[in-house]
Amino acid sequence: LDYIAEQLYQQGDEFFVDAVTIIEMNCTGSLFVHKEPMDWILFNKVLHRQRTAKPRSHGNYVNSIEYAENVINDDLQCFSNFDLDDIGAYMLVLLSDGSPSDNKPGDQMRRRDAVCRLSQRLKSKLNV
Numbered sequence: 001l002d003y004i005a006e007q008l009y010q011q012g013d014e015f016f017v018d019a020v021t022i023i024e025m026n027c028t029g030s031l032f033v034h035k036e037p038m039d040w041i042l043f044n045k046v047l048h049r050q051r052t053a054k055p056r057s058h059g060n061y062v063n064s065i066e067y068a069e070n071v072i073n074d075d076l077q078c079f080s081n082f083d084l085d086d087i088g089a090y091m092l093v094l095l096s097d098g099s100p101s102d103n104k105p106g107d108q109m110r111r112r113d114a115v116c117r118l119s120q121r122l123k124s125k126l127n128v
């Protein structure tokens with residue numbers, strides 16, 4: 001929430017639109033907002049969610065990060081004819097209320113591998 005407000009204050013009266021995707025970490029990962037503009041409306045949505053959300057299920061990072069990877073890969077399909085320099089940057093925010101609940105053997109490697117794949121594909125276009 002503070003990050004969104006900080007970006008909006010820095011933006012001032014300039015008009016440009018960053019699109020934000022927020023995925024909440026739970027058993028499978030759920031899309032809270034998808035490609036919404038970084039504006040005060042988004043700020044208020046996140047503020048409202050912060051006030052009304054209640055912890056539920058488990059914070060499975062693996063499923064949420066892989067879900068995020070699928071969302072970004074689907075988006076990149078739309079830009080497949082463009083050079084990477086010609087597409088916008090990606091900001092991905094994953095919300096959780098605690099440490100990873102998915103601690104089976106291999107989960108840590110799956111989390112790392114998904115983020116590495118995104119980093120390799122997007123290079124400097126990804127902020128996590």
